[in-house]
Amino acid sequence: MKGETNMSGTIWALVPPIVAIALALWTKEVYLSLLIGILSGALLFTKFHILAATQTMIEVMNWKIGDNVNILLFLVFLGIIVALITKSGASQAYGDWASRKIKSQRGALFSTMLLGVVIFVDDYFNCLTVGTVMRPVTDKYKVSRAKLAYIIDATAAPVCIIAPISSWAAAVTGYTNGDGFSLFLQTIPFNLYAWLTILMVILMGVTGLDYGPMKKFEENAAKGDLFSGKNDYENVKENIISAKGKVIDLVLPVIFLIASCIICMIYTGGFFEGESFINAFANCDASMGLVMGSFITLVFVFLLYLPRRVITFSEFAECIPQGFKMMVSAILILVLAWTLGGFCSTKLEAGAFVSSMLSGNMTATSLFPAILFLVGSGLAFATGTSWGTFGILIPIVTAMFPETDPMLVVCIAASLAGSVCGDHMSPISDTTIMASAGAQCHHVDHVSTQLPYALTVGGCCVAAYLVAGFTKNVFLTMAAGVILLFAVLSFIRYRQAHKCDMMK
DSSP states (O other), rough: OOOOOOOTTGGGHHHHHHHHHHHHHHHHHHHHHHHHHHHEEEHHHHHHOOOHHHHHHHHHHHHHHHTTTHHHHEEEEEHHHHHHHHHHTHHHHHHHHHHHHHSSSHHHHHHHHHHHHHSSHHHHHHHHHHHHHHHHHHTTOOOOHHHHHHHHTTTTTTHTTEEEEEHHHHHHHHHSSSSSHHHHHHHGGGGGHHHHHHHHHHHHHHHHHHHHTHHHHHHHHHTOOOOOOOOOTSSOOOOOOOOOOOOOHHHHOOOOOOOHHHHHHHHTTTTTOOOOOOHHTTOOOOOHHHHHHHHHHHHHHHHHHHTTEEEEEEHHHHHHHHHHHHHHHHHHHHHHHHHHHIIIIIIHHHHHHHHHHHHHHSSSSGGGGHOOOOOOOHHHHHOOOHHHHHHHHHHHHHHHHHHTHHHHHHHHHHHHHHHHHHHHTTOOOOHHHHHHHHTOOOOHHHHHHHHHHHHHHHHHHOOOOOOHHHOOHHHHHHHHHHHHHHHHHHHHHHHHHHHHHHHH
8 A cells, every 4th residue: 555645744634624524515415525525535645546545545444433333332322222212102201291391492492401511421422312302392392403403512512521520521631741630620611612602502592593594494493394404314213102101211211321321431440440530530431431331221221111011022122223223324424524534633644734833833822722722623623523633732732831831721721612613513523413413403404504603602712712812811711702702692683683674
């Protein structure tokens, strides 16, 4: 096979994801777009040697599947659990119960947001669980699937990145030097994208403000069309469900899943061998813990449902391929996105290009938080991975600033915030894909409706990080971000009201 191309570590490393993203947004065909992006990366890496490019593409795909097989297993097990809960009638029972308790669309939106905040352990788990539980309720109150996907996405990674007990906290801790967990705790107040995104969801729920493509989706949902177009999940819905399922048949599996995932994660970190809870969580194998927890939950559901005859043995067996089928779309996109990210990060060395760009510009350190946020956003958007992005940026930041310099905390926080922002906007991000799967929303619809909201918050973050760079004061930084977000949303609301008055 051909050796490394001289295009590695240059701006050419960003071409494959740009091709894939542009094609996905233009054609709305995400699978083919990703494949073309991967092929372009393989051709660049092998100097357009077709056979070598094909071989490299398969090798990278095999490598990424091997490294992430636990995530794929977790998705399959979770899909089966979702199918079982649906088959049992528990989702229907919960929907009926929630419909009696939740009296409005606003209540449905806030309930979805609250559940997303509560499930802070892992973003994958968050996306699929919140979607499964809240879909019946949001459907009843005519919330579009695109809006549901946005709320799920906005309370997944942004919540996980500021939760001390989460797989994300463990990952960040692993990339830092010294007492990584203590450093992570210090970054939480400065993680503006996470806080402003949560504030954005609250303000949207309170004011009912929608803009960009989302406004059209919500208008169509009010008329009964929740999808406003293509529905990838119309062929995987259960037609026949049990009438024996109760609310407890949904609540118990969800609670058990949360508890078992946490226990299994700290188990992999050595908690039961004498490690402290914090160290065990910081050193855990998050993906292995999630697989173990989801499998144990599957056994629990079997023991919960069958003895009570909520479903039969044959119905349980039918849900296994049904749950897998439900996750095929998400799994396929994830594998392709991982492969594309693998080309960018390791073969074409996008990180080396970004590192060289940053290390050559040490002047004006007060601008660094804003610059790092923008670089992190761009890199995460292009590669589809926030973990990979802050894995690149954090070592650069820790090499630039000593531990005693307050700029270290601000810049790491900006790197984390930018990574989540870019991940939030990227069509090839695994979290974005999971949010689409959780809401059962067409993926490109989710990306196109979420993008204006993420850009709004991201723009406010850039301005606020300029304040952070000059003041290093968390209160002034947060105040700048919040005031600016209020101002932007108020302006959008004013323009919409003015436009309505002009049309009368």
